[in-house]
Amino acid sequence: MRIWFIGAYGIVSTTAMAGGKLIEQGRIDTTGLVSSLPQFEGIEKYAPLNFEFGGHEVRKADNAYVAALQHWEQNRHFEKEHLEEVRSELEQIRASRGTAINCGSGVQALGELDILENEKKTLAEIVEQLEKDLKSFADDDTVVINSASTEPLLNYSEKYHGSLDGFEEMIENDVKEHASASILYAYVALKNRIPYGNFTPSAGSSIPALKELAIEKKVPHAGNDGKTGETLVKTTLAPMFAYRNLKVLGWMSYNILGDLDGLVLSHRENKESKVISKDKVLEKIYGYSPFSITQIEYFPSLVDNKTAFDFIHFQGFMGTQMKFYFIWDAIDAIVAAPLTIDIARFLLFAKKKGLYGVIKEMGFFFKSPMDTNNVNTHSQFVELVEWFRENI
Structure with missing residues (x-):
């Protein structure tokens, strides 16, 4: 399967990439992967444990190995030999330039950014570029996972966020004050029938316009904000x-x-x-x-x-x-990274089973699950297992 990370050079994404490749090669076991529990036997037929990774990023780095090494030097969050075992694979992963529109002053804390060219564009031009990048990578086994930094609260507008027509009017008329990076990324994914998982508390696909798009395109999505700690x-x-x-x-x-x-x-x-x-x-x-x-x-x-x-x-x-x-x-990346892989696997499973819209049964993975008020970990896990068994 293919996973496209928003925030591809972040510590969660690069840890997931390294771990995914190590699992694929049989160098580590699947401890930490919910989807590898016996209750989910059979998922490998739909979402096997082999991976290709790509993504969008706003920070400068030569490739995913360089980014992963920077994180490792600060954190020592796993054995260095594991990183070196997949060095050649990570060096081949080069993220595309993303957007950080309306991501707040906090994004400037990430260091040297590579966004100036994109931020000068209109919303339509930004969307066109994001879509071009994603389509150059994607196939029928692709899932988009948003693991970027947390955005400020969306400047919500019923006119522009309440319906798909309004959302596309916002893009066409370049109404930037009501846009944000996460909703643009989600729009591009869903528009191209690519499942989308929002691992952040940012708006992502949670607005009515994008829920409407997911139904129209018959694509599954889930979120928000990975429940890790x-x-x-x-x-x-x-x-x-x-x-x-x-x-x-x-x-x-x-x-x-x-x-x-x-x-x-x-x-x-x-x-x-x-x-x-x-x-x-x-x-x-x-x-x-x-x-x-x-x-x-x-x-x-x-x-x-x-x-x-x-x-x-x-x-x-x-x-x-x-x-x-x-x-x-x-260690946040160690508890979070496998969940991004889990979310991608379950969303790909949902797609292949013809399920679409908000997959609320995946609420087990999120602090603020969409379309459900159930945040009880125990009953959420039961819901996930029952949903999977009903659809396998």
Whole structure:
């Protein structure tokens, strides 16, 4: 299968590329891949574990190996020998110049950018170039995964985002103030009948216009915001209190992270959509809103280690108040990268089974799954398994 990454030189994408090639060559096992669990036996017929990678990127780097090496030198997040084992394959992956339109001031923190030429173009010209790049790579086994940095909240317009006609009018009339990179990438993918997975909290394919396009083109899509760390624990642990009829009075989540993700999220406008995505899950699980504090802070020396400190204040029998604490400390790219491969495999499976529109049963992978309020990890996993077994 072929995976086209938006944000191709990021640490998640390059880790997925390296890991995918290592799996293909039998050098590592499939630990971390949900799609390799026994419950999903048979998926390999539709989405085999062999890969070609490409993508769009806004940062300058010679190829995916150079980008991966830069990340490795900062993080040492896997054995160096693994990177060298797939060096020749990664050196052949050269990302196309992308767009960072309306991606906020945080994107400037990524370093030297290669976007000036594209940003001078009209929306129609940007879309034309993105489409040309993608079509030069894509075949019937291609999936687009957005793993780029988080954008600011979309400047939503019912006129331009509420219908496909309005969206295409926005492009035709070059109404840039209502555009963003993620919705343009999603538009190009869906327009060309290529499944799209949004691993970010950015708008992506979640607006009505693009949901309409996915139905019209009969293409599957899923998102938003990969559930990899503190929110994964939160949505797994939070149901326990509900099952035991314990009332959660308050939940504090304090997240610290470094690397480029943390640097981008240190900018308020880029952080806002991420906080919203993490903060809404409690209300969806409990049906009420406990007092909640969700903070995300940049901590440079942590690089790709994301550490979260959570404090839960809850009430039990006879009104007695009690406390629960946990700390999550994980290397973000290592927990995130395999999920991007999983999402691509399930979307390709959906396409080959003739399924289209929002694949809400893939909500297991996301903090803010589209078209469903179920964020309970336990029942989400059951939904995913049942959906797969019904369609295999």
